[in-house]
Amino acid sequence: MGRNTRKRRTPLATKAIAASAALALGGGGLIWANFYASAHEPDHQTWGGNQTKATTAQVATISCPDVGQKLTNVPNAARQGVATEVANLDKQITEAYARLAATRNAQSRDASFVQNAIVNPLKEKRAATIDRIRIDIQRVGGSFDDALRQLAACTTQTANQTNAGGQQQNGGQQNNTGGQQQNGGQQNNTGGQQQNGGQQQGQNGQQQGNNGQQGNVGGQAGNGPAAADFVDITKVAPNVQGKPRKSGNASTGTFTTRCGVNANKNFNTDNVIVAPGVTNGAHHLHDYVGNQKINAFASNNTFLQGGTSCQNGSDLSSYYWPVVRVQDGTQDFDQNKDGGGKEGNVGKILTPAQAQIKYVGSPASKVVAMPQFLRIITGDAKTTTNGLANANAHWSCTGFEGKVQLTQQYPICPQGSKVVRTFAFQSCWDGQNADSANHRTHVAFADPASGVCPNGFKAIPQLTMRLVYNITPPTVQNGQVKNAYAVDGFPEQLHKAATDHDDFISITKNGLANKIANCLNRGQNCS
Helix, strand or coil, X not given: CCCCCCCCCCCHHHHHHHHHCCCEECCCCEECCCCCCCCCCCCCCCCCCCCCCCCCCCEEEEECCCHHHHCXXXXXXXXXXXXXXXXXXXXXXXXXXXXXXXXXXXXXXXXXXXXXXXHHHHHHHHHHHHHHHHHHHHHCCCCXXXXXXXXXXXXXXXXXXXXXXXXXXXXXCCCCCCCCCCCCCCCCCCCCCCCCCCCCCHHHCCCCCCCCHHHCCCCCCCCCXXXXXXXXXXXXXXXXXXXXXXXXXXXXXXXXXXCCCCCCCCEECCCCCCCCCCCCCCCCCEEEEEECCCCCCCCCCCHHHCCECCCCCCECCEEEEECEEEECCCCCCCCCCCCCXXXXXXXXXECCCEEEEEEECCCCCCCCCCCCCCEEEEEXXXXXXXXXXXXXXXXXXXXXXXXXXXXXXXXXXXXXXXXXXXXXXXXXXXXXXXXXXXXXXCEECCCCCCCCCCCCCEECCEEEEEEEECCCCCEEECCEEXXXXXXXXXXXXXXXXXXXXXXXXXXXXXXXXXHHHHHHHCCCEEC
């Protein structure tokens, strides 16, 4: 098994997007679409509107190759400079997307506008940034892969393409990464067809058909979510897979740490793992529990000074995730701030009703203690454009968690049921590095069938998180969703459910990391 892989589900949405990309023009690889914008639509940013004008095959977003994921061999001496440039790439995409959203009227009048005014200039900026990455790496004696220059070009996606392929029913990721694709409950968002024996969602407003509504990106800010991003969970076939069988050497214990729900509203839009030293590196808002002083400028030298919201004072770890908002027309405190309303993240911020953080053992072996300052990102904030290879989103409802887990849609829960987000982090470590250049290759998922780590990796305590929210169920009528909820994200990712992700930095004192590992190895339930 590869160093950073597991048996992952087939990314149907990615295949559908590739199949749709039949016409590409120019150096930017722009996928052309027709525009039918309202003649009354102004050429200005439209964040904050309650609905988006329905169009036919409207370009919905900009899709750029993720350079950061390809940077697997960056010398330590170059990592800060490279991280800054990777953050610049994200900023460039964000700015280009804002221009795309602000110029719908101009696009309708000029078929070459998007390519000439947005995509080509973006390519030039990205090429210059990638070259600065090359200089940073080579300056300290590192080797640069010239193939990375080809990642400067971006494409666009229509709403049809971002919604194509249906729900990837990945149940069981929280059950030791055992998610398999299910053929029941599949949804085809490209015209009301029923697929794979699944349940057609047209009667629930999930299928938008061929009436032009598919061009509606939706959302209070005009960048999602759309009606097709929601599903009545009672209409989805069970899809959760069983856990691997425990071996005689399994570590069967659990360790629970109680760190609160961020009731004190400790937020920021930084991304200290991927973009250290860069303000607003995430372009979306995070809830923080545990360590209280994590921001873009925190470091190993300052982590131990941060204090903690955890009841166990020795747990200074940072647990943080994108906030969830209800798009009910409300404007929260960050409506006019970077990472908030200025970048399409709008609506009322919800504090979780519960935030359960638990470490569990390996079904195949004993575990070793997590190293100090280990960094793990689980999931992918850019699945709308990256595809589902690193997706690890799990959405469900109380009363349904053991039966249904959703990756590509948000659940509409029945009366009395609450929305649940769950995460199961990578549980295998390379035994050497607390981080890696692309923040992924130093950790891996265990095999979903056996629970065994890849060759060269050691089992560590698996961090699991369960976030519960009180959310009034959205309603879908005539292809429109009202009072939608969504996870914060990069604006060009259109607030898709699959972009959900979670971040963690292990920071402990007084031998807590060893205590957690010993608890799991002894089969005890500790806190």
